[in-house]
Structure formats: C-alpha cells, structure tokens
Amino acid sequence: MAIRDIENKPKVNILETIIPKILFLFALISILTTVGIVFILLFETLSFFREVSFIDFITDPKWTPLFIPKHFGVLPLLSGTLIVTFIASLIAIPIGLGSAIYLSEYAPDRVRAIIKPILEILAGIPTIVYGYFALTFVTPVLRFIFPDMDIFNALSAGIVVGIMIIPMISSLSEDAMLAVPNSIRAAAYGLGSTKFEVATKVIVPAALSGIVSSFVLALSRAIGETMIVTIAAGGTPKLTLNPLESIQTMTAYIVQVSLGDTPQGSIEYKTIFAVGMSLFVLTLIMNLIAQYITKKYREEYQ
Structure with a gap:
C-alpha cells in the first residue's frame, strides 16, 4: 500500500501543477475575449465619430444612414x-x-x-x-x-x-x-x-x-x-x-x-x-x- 502511494505521488504532483495553469488559461481566454470585443467596438466607434458628430448622434431625431439625406441620430x-x-x-x-x-x-x-x-x-x-x-x-x-x-x-x-x-x-x-x-x-x-x-x-x-x-x-x-x-x-x-x-x-x-x-x-x-x-x-x-x-x-x- 505504501509502495503504491509512493508511485502515485509524482502523478498527483504533476496534476496539481498542471491543472491550475489550465484553469488559469481558461479564465484568461474569457478575459481576453471580453477585452477584444470592447477594443473592436471602441476602435470602430471612434472611427465612426471622426465622420459624424457625437452631438448629432445623440440629439438628431432622425436615423436614415442608408438613405439620402443621411441622418445619424440614434x-x-x-x-x-x-x-x-x-x-x-x-x-x-x-x-x-x-x-x-x-x-x-x-x-x-x-x-x-x-x-x-x-x-x-x-x-x-x-x-x-x-x-x-x-x-x-x-x-x-x-x-x-x-x-x-x-x-x-x-x-x-x-x-x-x-x-x-x-x-x-x-x-x-x-x-x-x-x-x-x-x-x-x-x-x-x-x-x-x-x-x-x-x-x-x-x-x-x-x-x-x-x-x-x-x-x-x-x-x-x-x-x-x-x-x-x-x-x-x-x-x-x-x-x-x-x-x-x-x-x-x-x-x-x-x-x-x-x-x-x-x-x-x-x-x-x-x-x-x-x-x-x-x-x-x-x-x-x-x-x-x-x-x-x-x-x-x-x-x-x-
């Protein structure tokens, strides 16, 4: 029984070392995914506001970006x-x-x-x-x-x-x-x-x-x-x-x-x-x- 415990101990130590790193990787993927979504939204939104006034975006009562004349009021x-x-x-x-x-x-x-x-x-x-x-x-x-x-x-x-x-x-x-x-x-x-x-x-x-x-x-x-x-x-x-x-x-x-x-x-x-x-x-x-x-x-x- 003692010999089996000694043989299994290295396997247990390996698992205890690897599993926390794998779980950390999963958590990191979730964080990076969120950061990536926010970054893309922010980057493209800033590009939009270089062409359209932010004031017009939040105050214009019309939204017709696909027609002429174009209005970008949200x-x-x-x-x-x-x-x-x-x-x-x-x-x-x-x-x-x-x-x-x-x-x-x-x-x-x-x-x-x-x-x-x-x-x-x-x-x-x-x-x-x-x-x-x-x-x-x-x-x-x-x-x-x-x-x-x-x-x-x-x-x-x-x-x-x-x-x-x-x-x-x-x-x-x-x-x-x-x-x-x-x-x-x-x-x-x-x-x-x-x-x-x-x-x-x-x-x-x-x-x-x-x-x-x-x-x-x-x-x-x-x-x-x-x-x-x-x-x-x-x-x-x-x-x-x-x-x-x-x-x-x-x-x-x-x-x-x-x-x-x-x-x-x-x-x-x-x-x-x-x-x-x-x-x-x-x-x-x-x-x-x-x-x-x-x-x-x-x-x-x-």
Missing part, C-alpha cells in the same frame, strides 16, 4: 429598444415574480416538479419561433382589439419578449427565495403572520438582492433580443411612444445592415459599431445599477 433606435423593453418588463416582472413566490412558498413538491420544467421549456424555444409566434398569432389578436395597429408593431414584440424572459426571472428569483433560511419563515409564522404576509413582507425583502439581479439580467436579455424584434417590430426607425406603430430597435438595425449589402469600411457599415457600443453602454449602466442595489440590500445569513 434616438429613434434607442426609443424603439426602450419601448419594447418596457412592455416586456410589464409582462415578465409580475408574472415571473408571482411564479417564483408560488413555487417557493406555496407549491407542493409534486406541483413544483411539474410547473418548473414547463416554465423552463420557454427558455429553450428558439427566439425566431417566438418572432413568428408574435407576427402570426399575437399581432392578429391585438389587431382585433386595436384595428389601426400596424402589422409590425412594438406592442406584440414587447409582449412576446416579456413571455420569453419570464423563466429567467422566475427561476433566479425562486433560487434567491429558497436561499432564505427556514428559521426566518418559522419566526414570522411564530409571530402570527399568514403565508401571504411571510412571502411578501419577509421572504421577498430578504431575497431582494437576488430578485433585483434577476430583473436586470432578464431586462438586459430583452434589450439585446434580436430575432423577435426583427420579425415582429418592423424596420422603421421612428421616434415615437406609440407601441401600436412600427419601430426599429438597435439589434434589428444591426441585423439589417449586417446582411452583406453594405460595403465594408463605409460610414453605413461603421454605424453597426456605433449602435453596438450604445447598446453595450446601456446594458453596462443597467448592470452597474444592479450591482449597487444588490450590495445595498444584500442579506447575509449564518
């Missing part, structure tokens, strides 16, 4: 993206959080074992299927209610994007609530609280940091969604607050210009990177806000 794309995200949040946050509260605090184990996999199936559906679902089912239903609605519109796209991100909010929020110790629940019940009071006034506040993180992650996913808005929302960059009209989001514009018809190196081509950088900055700001809220309301349990 506001129509930004407003389209925010309208879709806002509608998605109105759908996903109440339903997702309500599902999480039910699964965490109310559902028996047998019911949870059925409902949770069904919810998670939504996360596995390809987004292009969601897009055609929005265009061929949701839009006709909405046009029955709103006859003047455009075929391509922000409302149906926002509703379906909201449906798509429900599982993300539900699953992550449920995990955050299940992490709250049962002793806190027992203490609340001991004070005479009802199940609803325990869920809404004790568990949800205790898990608030994780719940907020799920909201931000899901909304970042909604902001970056491509196929649903490309198919269902249209391709009309328009500065409007009317969700019944056709709009264009940042991601939909990137898809439009990336189809191969735009000459590489042209100002029209560089708009892809300017819009991509705007999208990157928007999601970065959201994540910084989420980190602040998470740190402020984080609860640590022994």
Whole structure:
C-alpha cells in the first residue's frame, strides 16, 4: 500500500501543477475575449465619430444612414429598444415574480416538479419561433382589439419578449427565495403572520438582492433580443411612444445592415459599431445599477 502511494505521488504532483495553469488559461481566454470585443467596438466607434458628430448622434431625431439625406441620430433606435423593453418588463416582472413566490412558498413538491420544467421549456424555444409566434398569432389578436395597429408593431414584440424572459426571472428569483433560511419563515409564522404576509413582507425583502439581479439580467436579455424584434417590430426607425406603430430597435438595425449589402469600411457599415457600443453602454449602466442595489440590500445569513 505504501509502495503504491509512493508511485502515485509524482502523478498527483504533476496534476496539481498542471491543472491550475489550465484553469488559469481558461479564465484568461474569457478575459481576453471580453477585452477584444470592447477594443473592436471602441476602435470602430471612434472611427465612426471622426465622420459624424457625437452631438448629432445623440440629439438628431432622425436615423436614415442608408438613405439620402443621411441622418445619424440614434434616438429613434434607442426609443424603439426602450419601448419594447418596457412592455416586456410589464409582462415578465409580475408574472415571473408571482411564479417564483408560488413555487417557493406555496407549491407542493409534486406541483413544483411539474410547473418548473414547463416554465423552463420557454427558455429553450428558439427566439425566431417566438418572432413568428408574435407576427402570426399575437399581432392578429391585438389587431382585433386595436384595428389601426400596424402589422409590425412594438406592442406584440414587447409582449412576446416579456413571455420569453419570464423563466429567467422566475427561476433566479425562486433560487434567491429558497436561499432564505427556514428559521426566518418559522419566526414570522411564530409571530402570527399568514403565508401571504411571510412571502411578501419577509421572504421577498430578504431575497431582494437576488430578485433585483434577476430583473436586470432578464431586462438586459430583452434589450439585446434580436430575432423577435426583427420579425415582429418592423424596420422603421421612428421616434415615437406609440407601441401600436412600427419601430426599429438597435439589434434589428444591426441585423439589417449586417446582411452583406453594405460595403465594408463605409460610414453605413461603421454605424453597426456605433449602435453596438450604445447598446453595450446601456446594458453596462443597467448592470452597474444592479450591482449597487444588490450590495445595498444584500442579506447575509449564518
């Protein structure tokens, strides 16, 4: 036995030396990939702003880089993206959080074992299927209610994007609530609280940091969604607050210009990177806000 241990010891020492280096290499690849993406976005965006004024980019209410006269105001794309995200949040946050509260605090184990996999199936559906679902089912239903609605519109796209991100909010929020110790629940019940009071006034506040993180992650996913808005929302960059009209989001514009018809190196081509950088900055700001809220309301349990 001792002889075997001596023979195996060099192999163990070799593994202990090599494995940390391999894992470090994996971590380094992730970092370098992120740095490379940011560098390319920044380099091409600066090249774009050598030809287009930054002030015009953030203040011009028109976006027509593919037509004459050319306008490079990102506001129509930004407003389209925010309208879709806002509608998605109105759908996903109440339903997702309500599902999480039910699964965490109310559902028996047998019911949870059925409902949770069904919810998670939504996360596995390809987004292009969601897009055609929005265009061929949701839009006709909405046009029955709103006859003047455009075929391509922000409302149906926002509703379906909201449906798509429900599982993300539900699953992550449920995990955050299940992490709250049962002793806190027992203490609340001991004070005479009802199940609803325990869920809404004790568990949800205790898990608030994780719940907020799920909201931000899901909304970042909604902001970056491509196929649903490309198919269902249209391709009309328009500065409007009317969700019944056709709009264009940042991601939909990137898809439009990336189809191969735009000459590489042209100002029209560089708009892809300017819009991509705007999208990157928007999601970065959201994540910084989420980190602040998470740190402020984080609860640590022994």
